[in-house]
Amino acid sequence: MPVDRRKTAVFSAAVLLRLLLFFVFPSLPDLLTGRVEVSTPVNSFKRLQEGLFLYTRNVSPYDGGVFHQAPLLLPLYALLPSVRDYRLPQIVFYALIDILNADALITIADSGQSVVGRLHSTSRKNIRWDGVAIAAWYLFNPFTIATCLGRPTSVLTSSAILYAVSNAVSGNSVNAMLALGLASYLSLYPALLFLPLVLLCYDRHAxxxxxxxxxxxxxxxxxxxxxxSVAGLLAISYLIIGDFWEFVSATYGFQLLVPDLTPNIGLWWYFFIEIFDSFREFFLGVFWLHLAGYVGGLTVRLRRQPLFVLTSLLGIFAIFKPYPSISDISLYFALLPLYRHLVPLMRYTFFAVSALLYATVLGPVFHHLWIYAGSGNANFFYAITLVWSLGLSILVADSMFAALRDEWEEENPDMRGKDVRQI
Structure with a gap:
């Protein structure tokens, strides 16, 4: 089998860059691990270490209310050397996960499902990047690099989602469902991707x-x-922990009820700090229904493009899930370049990119002013997270408009390039 030199060069450069940052800035991983943009209560590497400390001493990892992640992560990370003594293996482990994710992206891109599907074929199919270019975009994305060095466990969820999609575009529906089951077991919200994923598998089989x-x-x-798949993983978790309801309430119950309002880049924490407790259950239901409500509408309206539905839902989850982080953004940005052919149809790319860059630069500044300098308050940081969410919302909505316009031009080729106004 011939060696793809471009692919090898990109993968090698990505690993070397991560190792270089680790050796040149040895305090950077610990700094990023403590950042609210990288770590949340449900993916924090520090909280994982707390759970691992209890687990290796035959104490329930959920005692103390700090650890809220899946039980199977404990024996996995127990195999790695202690982070207190050897930090390099952790960085290498996360770098290898990034490489595996990039390889899955190459499979997705080279399948051509983003431009030619069973029910839809864009007239701009020649406007696209190859798999190696998209993998390079993912591997050298600053958000991906920061996630790798910050070591949140959400990268495993991202990896499972990418492998579910890569197996789906390859026609392997069983492996796709197994990977989606693993992702749902780790983070719960990927279960909402079942409908578009199964439609993608169906189109490939048909x-x-x-x-x-x-x-x-x-x-x-x-x-x-x-x-x-989910039941098997839960059964193994029961064998590890011994108390089924303890880990279910500490993991999935924690994600559903959102008791920890530690600031993050999402929209939930500030809102639930401000509302009265008597309204908490009502708005929890509203927020979750709002998040889940996109699945049916997008799947039905964009039935001909299930891969685009998956991509858009990942962008929506990165905005509206209760504990988002930049690892969710890096996953959405990894799949978005598959739709380069939609860029000419997008209208607000400049505003979306400007808002995201603005929030990326000022977010850490406002957080520092609030938490450390004491010259600001929670409104400072929440305001910049609103700008961040606005930029992402514009990007997701604009890409949806472009996808719908592309479908419409396929049905009406004589209208390509012409303005359309609703009367």
Whole structure:
């Protein structure tokens, strides 16, 4: 099998860059680990170390209310050398995960599903980047590098999602459902990706077979695989922890009820600090329904482009989930370049990019003014997170407009390039 020199060069340079940053700035990983943009209560590497400390001493890792992550992470990280004595293996481990994610991105990009699918084929299919270019965009994205050095456990969720998508575009629906089950087990919210993912698997199967399988039967079979995957992981977790309800309430219950209002780059924490406790349950339901409500609408309206639905949902989750971090953004930005052909149709790219750059620079500044300098308050930081969310919202909405316009131009080729106004 011939060696792809471009791919090897990109992967090697990405690993070397991470190692260089680690050796030149040895305090950088610890600095990033403590940043609210990188770590949240449900993915923090420091909290994982607390749980691991208790786990290795035969104490429940959920005692004390600090650790809120999946139990299977404990035996996995217990295999790695202690971070207090050897920090390099941790960085190498996360760098290898980035390489695996980039390899999955190459598979997704080279499948061509973003430009040519079973039900949709863009007229701009020649405007695209190859898989290695998209992998390079992901590996050298500053958000990806910061996530690697900050070592949040959410990168494992991102990896599972990317492998679910890469298996789906390859026509391997069983592995796709198993990977989605792992992602849902780790972080809960990826379960909302089931509908577009199973449609992507169905389209690939229907394209490769003479007779299209029954949609309902195909969906039920894959749903069964997905449930079996989650159930198996929960059963193993029970064997590790011993108290099923303890870890369920400490992990999934924690994510659903959002009791920890530590500041992050999301929209939930400030709102729930301000509201009266008597309204908390109501608004929890409203916020979760709002997040889940996008799935059905996007899946139905953009049925012909299930991969784009997956990409858009990841962007929406990065905005509206209760504990977002830059690892969620890096995952969305990893898939967005698949749709380079939509850029000419987007209208507000400059405003979206400007808002994101503005918030990226001023976010840490405002947080420092509030927490450390004492010359600001919570409104400083929350205001800049609103700008961040606004920039992402514009980007997601504008890409959706471009996708719909692309579909419309496919149906009406004589209208390509012409302005359309609603009367």
């Amino acid at each position: 394209t490769g077979s003479k007779v299209a399988p029954s949609t309902a039967l195909f969906g039920l079979q894959n749903f069964g695989v997905f449930l079996a």
